[in-house]
Amino acid sequence: MSKIVALSYYFPLDALACLRQYPHLFRRSLESENRFCMGSFMSAEYDDLPEAVKTEVQHFPDINVVWLASRLQEAGVTVAEQSLARARAIFAAVAGAQLMPAAVLTLRCLIN
Numbered sequence: 001m002s003k004i005v006a007l008s009y010y011f012p013l014d015a016l017a018c019l020r021q022y023p024h025l026f027r028r029s030l031e032s033e034n035r036f037c038m039g040s041f042m043s044a045e046y047d048d049l050p051e052a053v054k055t056e057v058q059h060f061p062d063i064n065v066v067w068l069a070s071r072l073q074e075a076g077v078t079v080a081e082q083s084l085a086r087a088r089a090i091f092a093a094v095a096g097a098q099l100m101p102a103a104v105l106t107l108r109c110l111i112n
Contacts, residue, residue, distance in 0.1 A: 015071040015074035015075035018075075019071050019075060019077070019090075022068065022090070023097075026094050026095070026098045039057065039060035039061075040099060043057055043060065064091045067087075068086075068087035068091060069083035069087035072086055
């Protein structure tokens with residue numbers, strides 16, 4: 001979450017700039033030896049996590065979605081009624097895009 005807060009700090013007056021930078025947080029993780037953020041990693045392994053950890057992992061998407069929704073409204077991209085749905089779609093796309101390379105790598109290892 002600190003990186004998300006940092007986006008608001010570096011772009012305090014420009015919600016659209018925040019939205020443009022958001023996917024790059026995830027991309028930088030992938031460019032760094034194909035690592036991905038802990039929230040995404042733990043979400044992918046959700047069924048195997050202890051109950052206390054599952055509760056905390058569930059907060060990760062919520063924090064991101066609320067932040068995205070507020071930026072979408074500030075930027076005038078969506079109206080309030082549509083912002084949460086749009087934010088969920090953005091988060092799902094970015095988080096899913098981060099998990100795909102790991103899945104492809106795993107499949108390659110299994111095939112070879």
